[in-house]
Every structure is written in C-alpha cells, then in structure tokens.
Amino acid sequence: MVDFNDNSHRRYNILTGEWVLVSPHRTKRPWQGKEEKIVREIRPSYNAKCYLCPGNERAGGHINEDYTKPWSFVNDFAALKKDVPLSKFKSGLLKAESESGICKVVCFSPDHSLTLPVMRVEAIDDVIALWQKEFKKLSDKADINHIQIFENKGDLMGCSNPHPHGQIWAQRTIPQEVAKKNKQLREYWQNNHSSLLGDYIKEEQELKERVISENENFIALVPYWAVWPYEVMIAPKKQHRNILTLNSEERLDYARIIKAVTIKYDNLFKISFPYSSGIHQAPTDGQDWESWHFHMSFYPPLLRSATVKKFMVGYEMFATPQRDITAEMAAETLRNLSDIHYSNLQ
Amino acid sequence: MVDFNDNSHRRYNILTGEWVLVSPHRTKRPWQGKEEKIVREIRPSYNAKCYLCPGNERAGGHINEDYTKPWSFVNDFAALKKDVPLSKFKSGLLKAESESGICKVVCFSPDHSLTLPVMRVEAIDDVIALWQKEFKKLSDKADINHIQIFENKGDLMGCSNPHPHGQIWAQRTIPQEVAKKNKQLREYWQNNHSSLLGDYIKEEQELKERVISENENFIALVPYWAVWPYEVMIAPKKQHRNILTLNSEERLDYARIIKAVTIKYDNLFKISFPYSSGIHQAPTDGQDWESWHFHMSFYPPLLRSATVKKFMVGYEMFATPQRDITAEMAAETLRNLSDIHYSNLQ
Numbered sequence: 001m002v003d004f005n006d007n008s009h010r011r012y013n014i015l016t017g018e019w020v021l022v023s024p025h026r027t028k029r030p031w032q033g034k035e036e037k038i039v040r041e042i043r044p045s046y047n048a049k050c051y052l053c054p055g056n057e058r059a060g061g062h063i064n065e066d067y068t069k070p071w072s073f074v075n076d077f078a079a080l081k082k083d084v085p086l087s088k089f090k091s092g093l094l095k096a097e098s099e100s101g102i103c104k105v106v107c108f109s110p111d112h113s114l115t116l117p118v119m120r121v122e123a124i125d126d127v128i129a130l131w132q133k134e135f136k137k138l139s140d141k142a143d144i145n146h147i148q149i150f151e152n153k154g155d156l157m158g159c160s161n162p163h164p165h166g167q168i169w170a171q172r173t174i175p176q177e178v179a180k181k182n183k184q185l186r187e188y189w190q191n192n193h194s195s196l197l198g199d200y201i202k203e204e205q206e207l208k209e210r211v212i213s214e215n216e217n218f219i220a221l222v223p224y225w226a227v228w229p230y231e232v233m234i235a236p237k238k239q240h241r242n243i244l245t246l247n248s249e250e251r252l253d254y255a256r257i258i259k260a261v262t263i264k265y266d267n268l269f270k271i272s273f274p275y276s277s278g279i280h281q282a283p284t285d286g287q288d289w290e291s292w293h294f295h296m297s298f299y300p301p302l303l304r305s306a307t308v309k310k311f312m313v314g315y316e317m318f319a320t321p322q323r324d325i326t327a328e329m330a331a332e333t334l335r336n337l338s339d340i341h342y343s344n345l346q
Numbered sequence: 347m348v349d350f351n352d353n354s355h356r357r358y359n360i361l362t363g364e365w366v367l368v369s370p371h372r373t374k375r376p377w378q379g380k381e382e383k384i385v386r387e388i389r390p391s392y393n394a395k396c397y398l399c400p401g402n403e404r405a406g407g408h409i410n411e412d413y414t415k416p417w418s419f420v421n422d423f424a425a426l427k428k429d430v431p432l433s434k435f436k437s438g439l440l441k442a443e444s445e446s447g448i449c450k451v452v453c454f455s456p457d458h459s460l461t462l463p464v465m466r467v468e469a470i471d472d473v474i475a476l477w478q479k480e481f482k483k484l485s486d487k488a489d490i491n492h493i494q495i496f497e498n499k500g501d502l503m504g505c506s507n508p509h510p511h512g513q514i515w516a517q518r519t520i521p522q523e524v525a526k527k528n529k530q531l532r533e534y535w536q537n538n539h540s541s542l543l544g545d546y547i548k549e550e551q552e553l554k555e556r557v558i559s560e561n562e563n564f565i566a567l568v569p570y571w572a573v574w575p576y577e578v579m580i581a582p583k584k585q586h587r588n589i590l591t592l593n594s595e596e597r598l599d600y601a602r603i604i605k606a607v608t609i610k611y612d613n614l615f616k617i618s619f620p621y622s623s624g625i626h627q628a629p630t631d632g633q634d635w636e637s638w639h640f641h642m643s644f645y646p647p648l649l650r651s652a653t654v655k656k657f658m659v660g661y662e663m664f665a666t667p668q669r670d671i672t673a674e675m676a677a678e679t680l681r682n683l684s685d686i687h688y689s690n691l692q
C-alpha cells in the first residue's frame with residue numbers, strides 16, 4: 001500500500017462525484033511568489049462612509065434602516081433580476097436562456113467593527129434566524145427554485161466592504177454545483193435509504209482524525225476530499241434538508257459551531273481570516289428532496305501564512321483541483337487551535 | 347425575446363456541458379473593493395538570482411544548462427512523481443487512489459526580460475516545437491494518459507518567477523476538465539461525424555462578432571460561453587487532435603496568433619497582462635480520440651482595469667460561474683486593440 005501521507009494521490013468527493021489531486025510531499029517547496037498585504041485595521045462600530053451601517057445612504061440613494069438586529073435588503077447592483085420572462089435562444093451551436101432571480105444583502109450586525117467569530121452566540125443565532133426567514137419567503141415564490149446563501153469575507157475574496165454581511169442569490173434554475181450534489185445524494189438514497197452525508201458524518205465521528213469541533217447537534221470537519229487548504233464543512237448530525245426545520249436548540253448549536261470554526265480560523269494566522277462560505281440546501285423546486293442534508297462549507301484561500309495563499313490557477317483551471325497539505329494535516333492544525341479568539345488572549 | 351445585452355441569462359458551454367451566468371446590466375456597479383498593485387518593472391535580460399536563467403543554480407542544487415533556445419527540465423518540486431505504484435483505497439465512504447506523473451518546467455527563452463507578446467514569431471515557434479517534442483516523449487510512456495501544457499503568467503496568477511516559462515503536468519488519469527470535453531466531443535462526433543469545435547469555429551467565422559484575430563490556419567475568439575471577462579480561445583481551423591500533426595506552416599500560424607492575442611492583452615490595460623493559459627488535447631491513453639480538436643484557452647483575471655480583477659468567489663464557488671460584460675463586448679474591445687505592442691508605440 002502506497003503511503004498517502006507522502007505520495008500524490010486522488011481523493012473522491014462523494015458529494016460531487018469529482019476528484020481532487022493531493023501532493024503532500026510538495027509542502028517542502030520554497031515560496032518565492034506573491035505575498036498578500038495584511039491590513040490589521042481596528043474598525044469603529046459606526047462608519048459614516050459605510051453604505052451598510054444603519055441609517056446611512058447607499059449608492060442609488062436608498063437609506064438604510066436604523067437596524068439593531070440582522071437586517072436584509074435587495075442588492076442595488078443585483079446580478080439577478082425579477083420578472084425577466086423565460087426566453088430560450090438557440091442558433092446553430094449557440095444556446096442560451098434568460099435567467100431571473102433575486103439578490104439580497106444580509107447585514108449580520110449593525111456594528112461595523114464585528115465579524116462572526118467575535119459576535120456573541122445569540123447574535124449569530126439571530127443571523128441564522130434571518131437566513132431562515134429569507135429562505136422561507138424566497139422558497140414560497142413560484143419562480144425561485146434554488147437559494148444560495150453565502151458570505152465573501154475579506155478583500156482577498158472580492159469583498160468590497162468590511163461591514164459584517166453576506167448575500168443571498170435566489171434563482172429560477174438549479175446551479176451546477178448543486179446539480180452535482182442532487183445527483184450523488186439521490187443515487188445514494190435510492191440505493192441505501194439513508195442520507196449520504198449523514199452516513200459520512202457517522203464514519204468521521206468514529207475515525208475522529210478529520211473532526212475539528214463538535215457539539216450535540218452539529219459537527220465541523222475537514223472533508224476527506226477538501227480542495228482548499230483549510231476547507232471546513234459544518235453539518236447537522238441529524239438529517240435536515242434545509243435550515244428551516246432546525247429547532248431552537250439546534251439553531252443555537254449551529255450558531256455555536258460557526259463561532260467555534262471562525263475563531264479557529266482567526267487564530268490560525270492571528271488575522272481576520274478571509275474565506276467564502278456557503279450553505280448548500282435542497283432546491284426549492286417543489287420536488288421532494290428527501291435525500292438532501294444541508295451543510296455549510298468554508299473555502300479559505302490562505303495556505304502557508306497570513307500572506308501566502310493557494311493559487312487555483314493553470315493546472316487547477318485546466319485539469320483538476322490540487323492541494324499540498326492533506327485534509328488530516330489541516331484538521332490536526334485546526335483542531336489544536338484555541339477556542340478563544342486571539343484578541344481576547346492578548 | 348428578452349434582450350441578452352441587458353438582461354441576465356445563462357449560456358451553454360458546448361465543450362463541457364456546463365452553464366455560465368451572464369449579468370450585463372451589472373457592469374454599472376461601482377467598485378469599492380480590492381485594488382491590485384501594478385508592478386511595472388523593467389527586467390534585465392539576465393538576472394543572477396533567477397533560478398530559471400541559463401547557467402544559474404536552482405533550489406536543490408541543479409545547475410541550468412547554458413540554453414539559447416526554449417529549454418525544459420523536470421520540476422524540482424513536482425506535484426506528481428513517477429514510479430508511484432497504482433494503489434486503491436476504499437473504506438466506508440472514503441475513496442482514494444495513488445496518482446503518478448511527471449511535472450516539467452518549460453523555459454520559453456533564455457532572455458529573462460521577455461514575455462510571449464514581445465518575443466519574435468520564430469522564437470514562439472521554437473516554444474511550440476519544444477511543446478511538441480515533450481508531448482511526443484511523454485505520450486509514448488505507457489503510464490501517461492493525459493498531458494497538460496499550461497502557463498501561469500504574472501504574480502496575480504500565482505507565478506513565482508517572471509522569467510518567461512510554462513509548465514507541463516503529465517499523469518496517469520484523465521483530469522476532470524478534460525473528461526467533460528471527452529464526453530461532449532465524442533457525443534457530437536457519434537451523432538454528426540464531424541468535429542464539434544470545428545463546426546463551432548465555422549459558425550463563429552460567419553457571425554464574426556466574437557472573433558478577435560484570424561490567419562490562414564488559426565482563429566482566436568471569445569467563446570460564446572466565456573467565463574473570465576477577457577477569456578480567449580485559440581484553435582486550428584482544421585481538426586488536429588493534438589499539436590503533433592501541425593505542419594511547419596500551421597505551426598508558424600499558431601505562433602503568430604499567440605503573439606497577436608497576447609499583444610492585444612498587453613495593450614488592453616497597458617501592462618504585462620496576467621493570465622493562465624492551457625492547451626487541451628486528446629488524451630494519450632491509447633484510445634482513438636477521433637472527435638478531439640485541440641485548443642488553447644486564456645483565462646485572465648482582470649476585469650475593469652490593471653488593478654481591478656474579477657473575483658470567482660462565494661456565488662461562483664457554490665453555484666455557478668458568473669460574468670458581467672458579455673462575450674461580445676469583450677470581443678469587440680479586444681478586436682479593436684492595436685496589433686502592435688504598446689511598448690513599441692511610445
């Protein structure tokens with residue numbers, strides 16, 4: 001048997017049916033490339049120039065509510081718009097169709113200085129409650145068949161405003177990353193009459209080596225097939241198709257584990273850790289997605305330090321995703337980090 | 347019919363079977379996010395500290411040849427290694443297998459100061475000749491079933507050394523981006539007995555609106571389904587499965603069009619334009635890939651200016667790739683740029 005801790009190998013992603021190339025021996029390579037700039041800014045709780053702070057004016061002339069809890073509004077520069085009639089185009093080998101949807105911005109807190117890891121658990125719980133409310137409202141619309149909740153955190157991830165916020169893009173068609181999971185989850189359900197992700201979680205709970213945090217209702221782990229160096233998945237142990245069916249104790253546990261994971265992230269390089277996170281849930285197309293098991297993933301770009309990121313470039317774009325450190329190494333590092341935010345330890 | 351120049355829509359990629367979301371109206375959005383640093387350095391023809399310059403020592407103690415033409419060597423920190431025996435692992439829902447291969451570095455020129463757009467056509471022709479030689483040598487090996495030739499250009503694309511160079515990663519398995527194209531090309535061939543890409547090129551030659559450069563044997567266009575803002579594809583008009591069957595006149599035309607495209611790129615924002623490029627060719631797994639039609643794609647990260655890039659983040663990672671400007675707008679901009687490099691116009 002080849003030692004996978006020291007030899008290149010491919011790992012299979014059971015949720016997408018795709019592979020990732022792992023090259024553990026490559027961590028020895030010296031780095032002479034780009035170093036990112038770290039901005040260690042201390043932000044005020046209110047910034048008069050921030051278009052997300054309560055009461056301020058946004059581009060386009062709208063005035064923000066004087067919100068005191070998580071608050072959402074329709075994106076002023078939405079990539080998706082309502083009321084675009086369905087229109088299909090085909091000419092020779094060119095094929096396109098109109099797409100409609102709704103893009104919303106979700107402010108996590110009125111306090112400009114905060115981020116999820118330094119928010120109180122109850123305040124994160126309020127964010128989840130708003131996600132639930134939005135998910136419910138959007139899923140009730142006939143022409144919304146998929147709802148993507150996500151956060152881009154940090155300017156490395158294209159985030160244009162440090163005010164704590166995420167987004168929701170809801171649309172008519174099922175996006176391709178979700179379509180892959182639909183297929184894998186459904187196939188497993190048909191063959192085994194149980195949740196693919198639920199069974200995977202049980203396996204990881206026994207093995208322990210990729211688990212980084214756990215509470216009664218939720219688990220956080222580095223998936224066996226992780227692509228990004230410190231990729232993490234959070235999932236409920238019990239099968240929930242989407243976030244709507246969480247009871248209040250489960251929702252609190254969800255808030256607790258989001259806080260735990262993002263604290264570990266910040267502690268890794270002692271910076272406000274950049275990432276994109278997203279929640280994959282059952283489509284809202286009226287089908288009975290009994291195989292679905294919602295989960296939240298974090299894709300952070302950093303690899304070696306606060307300033308050296310993993311580039312998903314030539315080979316990764318043209319061939320297949322590639323990583324250097326193994327999922328087990330990343331999990332061990334994250335697991336061993338403190339559960340107390342570094343800013344409280346200084 | 348909805349106007350696709352002003353409304354969000356999805357376009358179908360005939361080569362991968364996937365979709366891209368296009369939001370043309372979103373170009374009006376103001377940008378308040380990250381601005382990249384531009385480094386306008388004038389490099390010397392030889393740099394004593396560069397580990398790719400002729401005669402210099404590399405990390406690991408190897409001494410570079412005193413090369414005067416394009417030159418290649420095995421990557422000292424290769425992600426793939428030869429002689430890893432095939433070994434499969436399966437335990438519950440965990441599935442992996444060893445991967446073997448060869449990673450090479452291809453220096454395009456001994457001259458440290460050059461890049462493809464400012465090299466002479468004959469010198470680019472020499473690079474293609476070396477790609478051919480490497481492709482031939484690697485494809486003859488029994489355990490090499492796919493060969494990925496690519497270039498990461500610029501530190502924005504994770505390139506750690508500005509010396510003009512690219513890479514080749516050759517491996518046992520077929521990477522997933524190529525597997526998608528295998529499927530689409532083969533299906534079309536079975537139904538139509540002609541090259542999917544060849545037929546597409548004919549259509550674009552008639553429509554003209556996405557073509558940016560052309561010579562007798564090659565065409566360069568912004569594909570209808572382009573993901574990156576200024577994505578470009580170069581392909582031979584006649585069907586070639588890989589670069590080996592190009593005759594000397596075709597090879598020169600290939601060199602000419604690489605120069606033409608990369609000059610336009612540099613002229614766009616008057617900088618040395620970053621991108622990842624890659625050549626997709628028929629797998630070398632011994633199967634008769636009669637449906638294959640090789641092509642080279644350029645994925646550049648910049649969107650609005652030399653300092654503002656397109657971020658493929660939250661929505662794009664979790665749902666589907668998204669772009670703002672349409673392929674037609676990008677093609678018009680690129681087509682209208684001068685064919686003479688800006689450094690020669692000043």
Ligand SMILES: O=P(O)(O)O[C@H]1O[C@H](CO)[C@@H](O)[C@H](O)[C@H]1O
Binds near residue numbers: 312314316504506
């Ligand atoms: O091989 P290099 O130039 O050291 O590394 C660069 O290209 C590789 C292949 O696309 C990527 O895996 C690396 O993330 C990137 O930094």
Ligand SMILES: O=P(O)(O)O[C@H]1O[C@H](CO)[C@@H](O)[C@H](O)[C@H]1O
Binds near residue numbers: 157159656662
């Ligand atoms: O919507 P924002 O924050 O303006 O934009 C950011 O997130 C979007 C959704 O992932 C991306 O399409 C943009 O490239 C990115 O800059």
